[in-house]
Amino acid sequence: MKKKIVSVCLTAMLVGGLSMTSMQETRAAEGKVIDGSELTHEEESIGYDTKITRGEDLLTGYSKCTKLGKGKIYAGGTTIAAQVVDSVQIAVMVERAKEEDTEWSYYDNWHKENKNTNRAMSNRTLYVEGGYYYRVRCTHAANSDMSSSFTDGIYID
Secondary structure (H helix, E strand, O other): OHHHHHHHHHHHHHHHHHHHHHHHHHHHHOOOEEOOEEEEOOOEEEEEOEEOOOOOOEEEEEEEEEEEEOOEEEEEEEEEEEEEEEEEEEEEEEEEEOOOOOOOEEEEEEEEEEEEEEEEEEEEEEEOOOOEEEEEEEEEEEOOEEEEEEOOEEEEO
16 A cells, blocks of 8 residues: 555656646747747846766856846856865856847857856956847856856847
8 A cells, every 4th residue: 555655646746747847848938949048038047057067066157148228238157166176267158149040159258267266257248239139158167077057048129
């Protein structure tokens, strides 16, 4: 009897998990998505890291893109190490696309490294051409641990 109850509970959890996954996919399908980034008319988008390697040094990282006004955005990100490390780095890339595009195109990039600390952050205010969606992609590193993050696309007038 105990095994049957455990089996029923596990089945219910599996069905519930699949339902939540399909609801998230439906939400993402409402707007156009290019390479994982939804094209939005939001004021701000923040993307959190996905781990590429396993390690003990990298804690987290994020990318951020904010609309500051007509033709102006804030773009940047932060890398946070789990403790003080020899090198913490962030590489920031800004990309843009039109709604009819099928991929993002390069717009700008920069890199920052801090030594003997636990974080690196870098941001810039950029004057950009209107009529495009802009997103920020970052690569995060703490010593040899790496991850990446990206935002959704934000439409700029």
